[in-house]
Amino acid sequence: MLCLVSSFLLASILKICTGVGDWCYQAQVNCNSTCKGPDIWYKVHKDCNSHRQSPINIVTKSSRPDTRLTPLVFTGYQKAFRAVLRNDGHSVKVTLPHGSSVSGGNLQGIYNAVQFHFHWGEKGGPGSEHTLDGEQYPMELHIVHMRNDFSSLDEAIKDPSGVAVLGFFYEESKSPNRKYDAFIHALKAMENDRTATTNSEISLHNLILSEANMTQYFRYDGSLTTPTCSEAVIWTVFEHPIPLGRDQLLAFSSLKYSDGMPMVKTFRPVQPRRGRPVYRSCSSSSVAVGSLAPLLVSVSAALGLSQLN
Numbered sequence: 001m002l003c004l005v006s007s008f009l010l011a012s013i014l015k016i017c018t019g020v021g022d023w024c025y026q027a028q029v030n031c032n033s034t035c036k037g038p039d040i041w042y043k044v045h046k047d048c049n050s051h052r053q054s055p056i057n058i059v060t061k062s063s064r065p066d067t068r069l070t071p072l073v074f075t076g077y078q079k080a081f082r083a084v085l086r087n088d089g090h091s092v093k094v095t096l097p098h099g100s101s102v103s104g105g106n107l108q109g110i111y112n113a114v115q116f117h118f119h120w121g122e123k124g125g126p127g128s129e130h131t132l133d134g135e136q137y138p139m140e141l142h143i144v145h146m147r148n149d150f151s152s153l154d155e156a157i158k159d160p161s162g163v164a165v166l167g168f169f170y171e172e173s174k175s176p177n178r179k180y181d182a183f184i185h186a187l188k189a190m191e192n193d194r195t196a197t198t199n200s201e202i203s204l205h206n207l208i209l210s211e212a213n214m215t216q217y218f219r220y221d222g223s224l225t226t227p228t229c230s231e232a233v234i235w236t237v238f239e240h241p242i243p244l245g246r247d248q249l250l251a252f253s254s255l256k257y258s259d260g261m262p263m264v265k266t267f268r269p270v271q272p273r274r275g276r277p278v279y280r281s282c283s284s285s286s287v288a289v290g291s292l293a294p295l296l297v298s299v300s301a302a303l304g305l306s307q308l309n
């Protein structure tokens with residue numbers, strides 16, 4: 001009898017848990033929700049189960065140095081604009097005005113900036129999508145670009161190199177990052193609203209790193225990290241994190257999902273690399289010493305050989 005009751009309860013729970021619904025992050029998956037968590041995003045869109053998915057864990061020592069990964073060329077990134085922040089139910093997103101683009105660094109063409117958004121943890125805890133040697137940073141910025149021969153993102157995501165996303169990690173700093181003040185101020189005004197506008201103007205240039213800190217980056221072929229998971233993205237993930245004060249990081253956790261729960265842990269878990277190469281720009285610092293060692297060994301071996309001859 002007990003067994004029958006348990007089976008009945010289990011069946012009821014399963015029924016509730018497997019109801020139809022939109023996709024959601026793992027933090028939203030519970031028996032009162034009908035949304036589909038990252039493990040079953042492929043039920044929302046089949047591409048989420050495909051072979052070049054993002055994010056990934058980047059292993060610096062197995063990344064390949066590539067001299068073609070020269071510093072990126074940013075155009076229009078200095079242009080100031082009043083940002084409209086939108087809570088789209090999964091993140092906070094800003095649609096960009098026309099006129100900013102990125103090229104160079106072995107990107108095959110010019111890519112126009114379309115929007116940017118963030119992924120974060122819970123109260124400053126782990127929250128980035130990509131991880132670096134297994135380390136998950138508290139937050140990650142994605143600036144989404146589409147190649148300039150496309151007029152819409154919907155078209156660009158059908159091309160294996162139609163989209164270029166720049167990914168930036170964040171790290172907690174002792175003092176606030178004043179360049180983020182206007183943005184964070186608007187964010188705090190969004191606790192109960194779906195949109196907010198910055199009082200003063202911001203620029204992409206002010207949100208990212210200095211040019212000197214952007215020469216070190218990783219490159220691989222991947223996908224969007226939310227359904228449709230389209231495999232159209234040339235990823236550039238910068239090694240240096242952007243500093244952000246603790247209170248500034250916490251401001252993101254005050255946003256709410258559409259069900260009223262705190263919008264936290266808005267990241268997809270890392271996906272299998274499946275043999276894809278990850279390239280690194282040659283000035284990538286964290287591997288410089290390690291990568292010199294085998295070089296020195298082969299140089300001495302070559303010298304030894306020439307002496308023998």
Ligand SMILES: [Zn+2]
Binds near residue numbers: 117118119142
């Ligand atoms: Zn993203």
